Amino acid sequence: MSNRDEGVGKPVRVHLWMGLAFGCAFLLGFIGWLTTEPEKGLLDAVYRTLGLFIFDGTVHGEISWVLSIARFLAPAVTSAAVLVVGIEVMRHQIALLRARRGRAHSVVLGDGPEVPLLAKRLQRRRGKGDGPVVCIGALAPADVADLRRHKVIHLDGVDGVVLTRILGRAGKVFISADDDQSAADIMRRARQAVTSMPITMLLTDAHLADDWRQSDRDDNIICRPDLVASAVLRDHPPYAEDRLVPAPIVLGDGALASSLADRIANGWQVPADLLPVHCVGAPGGWGAALAASRQDQRRIWHEMEPVASLAPVTVGQILEQAGDAEIATARVYVAYDDDVVTLPVANALTRVLGDRVRVVAVIDGQGDDYPMAPAVVAESQADILCDPDVLLRDDVDELADELVAELGRWPSGTPSAFGVIVRADGVAARLENQSDRAQRALHQVAGAAESVLAAVGISLTRTPGAQPRAFVLTPDELTAVAHALEGLVPEREPEVLAERHHRLLLELAASLPALLRRVGLIPVRVSGADHFTQDEVMERARELVGEGEWATVPERDRAEAVAQVLRIPVEIAARGH
Template identity: 25%
Template sequence: MGDSARFSDVLYNALQLFVLGSPATDDGGPYPLSLEIARFAAPAVTFYALVEALRLVFAAEAERLRARRARGHVVICGDGPVATTLSRQLRAAGHLVVHIADSRSGAVGSRRSLLWVLGDARDPEVLRAAGVARASALYACAEDSATNTAIALAAGRRQRGERPLAVYAQVQDQELCLALQARHLGTSEPPTIRLDFFNIDDVAARHLLAKDPIVPPLDRPPRFLVVGATAFGRAVVVELARQWRVLPPAAMWRVEVAVVDDAATQVIDELSFRYPFLSKACDLRPYDGDLLAVLAGKVAPEAPDRVFICHDDEQVALKTALIADRLWRGGPGTVIVRQDQLATLQDAFDGARDERLFDEVSGTLRLFGVVDAACDPGLIRDDLGERLARVVHESYRAARRRRGDGPDDSPSLAPWPRLADLYKVENRAQATDIGRKLRAIECVLAPRVAAGQEYVFTTQEVTRLAITEHERWLQARLREGWRFAEAADYDRMLHPGIRRWDDLPESIRRVNSDAIRELPGILADYGFRIVRMREGS
């Protein structure tokens, strides 16, 4: 190649070298300096690219092998904000996470705490690659609820013959979540997995009220204002009632909850039907219309102790908080604004003084990130079965108190936090057995989303189900080695109930019968009702 060769020709021939061949170098030289450098650099670069490609392939295979052989880890399926946030929080708590997704976008973590399996989590082979048979839990957090249900089904099939796997499937719609919970709770056969469905608005509301509980005033009931009867707003109303009814002042007052929304009256009617305890624990006051118009009206809500602005549109929620100045008088952190992406703006209001961008209104405003709050692994693990078990236990304690028994009469009467594991397991088993009992009398569970006749057990049904419950309890105690004695001795595993129903004293029969009569009320507390499948059965 002559010295007069054009620069464009030299560049073209140099680039050809990177495919390990160029006609311009076939004549043996001499070559321009640039082409001479390229002639040696090209094979080196090509070799490096090949090595790097092989390294990535083998690294991915090594990661997949580690995931397949992992034990006691957590599997997360999905690549949306819930999946990535949950992955981050679990890894921060010290868990090894295997993340199944279509790509590696989103979550970032060290190889020690985060492993990737690329693929569709509904595919049993992908679940096997994630080591699901030896995992401690699986979270199905895809954006589509049907996909999450399919993942749970696939995980259950992979678990046959294995110890039960805890599976938590995200469902976007609250009513669908309730319906799926009813169908799973109503199964009559022991499930192959421990399954629960969760809705992020419900979990976030539980998180919010757990971290910032109700503090009752001394001389009146507390007052709350919920702006926006969205899914999160409705969940906040329910959680306020749940928390209030177990506080001592609930015996004197009902908590006052005002709801402002264009359809506030309709929403309160629906919630009151779905959760009957609401009208007992709350004085619910609907205000149909826009917040500013309601506050300027003649019949406005009394000054609230705390405000929850729950609009789904984050900008509308933030705008409402910033312009409704009549809500700023409750003190620091009393105006809670539902946010998601914009929750990171909190530092702009209450960060370090030299970093604040906005006036913090004396610290009144608090931006609440729903996704971050809902991705609390502890609250998700506190599933419906666990919560029902607690209600079953509290109903049992109430029945025993009515008979004059106190906490010192039996270790089974201790409050749930101090209850021995033996009795917690028993309450969980009783909650899990609900579906089998209802099937025995040709009944099923349904969500309380439409008006219908309330179910009342007949005398014969109460007796039949009480016998069924005693037989289940008796078989469980016999497997554990309990024996009959006239007087209970819990240390020596002796109990007067270790005998057939016909031989039981009336006092023990009454405990079983009371538990059955209270079952419709327990289920109603969580939005379910009992439905008879065939009239006249």
């Protein structure tokens, strides 16, 4: 991902002008010495020309006009160079002093792709009494000039003593580097400087991020692909609530595509029925290993070179294999590492397949400079990974967002345990758009989810990659969880019957395990109590569709049968059995 501004910054322009002035002065001096003292030769002319820059221009005899110009221009260039260096030294010392004296300021460490835009957004969002934003890292000259224009303090590097002073008074600290090893090195150095402050660190590898989360520090460790995938799927879910859709398709070539597939397979699966996700990539790519070993039946691997003309053919073949013409529009996610691949592939899919697909292109930047087909939905990684508010969110905030997004997918006006969820047409429900009372209740439920499930013998864990299949809460578990949630949601409105309110609480309790999986928290049973097993769900679903092989049953009938079975625990709990 690259969010750095293009173009030439002010320091670069100064250096170019200085270089041009030096070249002109040297050329004029060289020609001047050759014409004034031709008997000295070429090497002597070069030596005497260089002397002009240290104010050595003594001449015996008549001076040519060319040499006269050089005698003034060369010292002027030297003086200007000394002045520029002096200004840079003074600017560095002033910046260093401001950084050391700052209080409650934000600090961005590293040279990662998010650094310039993140620092500028932090600067724009400074609160009253907050110190200046400090950025420490080796950045491109254009980025440095842009940060200075936005009044961000930039330092190439500091020693341990100064770093301790800067971090010791900071309010927020972020780390972003071009690779995970560099980010880890910066974190270790930061921890040597300050031990108590939580630090937000961005990593790319999910397993490494999970290892860092296991430490005893209260740091905020973010896996870039997981955060982007979670945000994209929240706004553009792979399945519809009101109709059957084909299995989602993910096209890509790296960690982001893999994370999208993982989040769909693990966070959106239905108990007792494997919901597959089609993974499309280059031969030997990100999904080939799983396909070869058959370790995960939820991911179906398809090989395709990253060529725009091949994408509609491959996706079209996948849709034809679905075999149900009445199935609604398929969800297709395009997430290549390079935007010049992602956007042409997304455009080709939309133009060729039309209404058969709904294409979401996950791009690095804004995509404003590349023509996109009108039907393509572009989601920017920069908007997610460079937003301080997003980076500072915790699991409770993520779960609250998933709760309101899930409730908002029901038809407009449908009541919930939190009242009516406000949602604009075609846009996922947002937490900030709900009433203050609903927002508080959503946060309370999200914050209590772990303890509420722990009371019925269910713990939460994080494990990157393929996860155990989802399970169904038993009627007794649903009743216990609903009872615990009753004191956290808003009081029942007079027009809502008590029986209806109780059912809403049971449905909320039933949805928690799936929503937790979507934010990367995996519910695991820690007790040996009987529960609604996978086999029991499948057995009852087969009974509903009648005789015959389950695999031969149309997908629509299978989905409806499983949905009916999954409602059984809620119905039993609602009747008080």
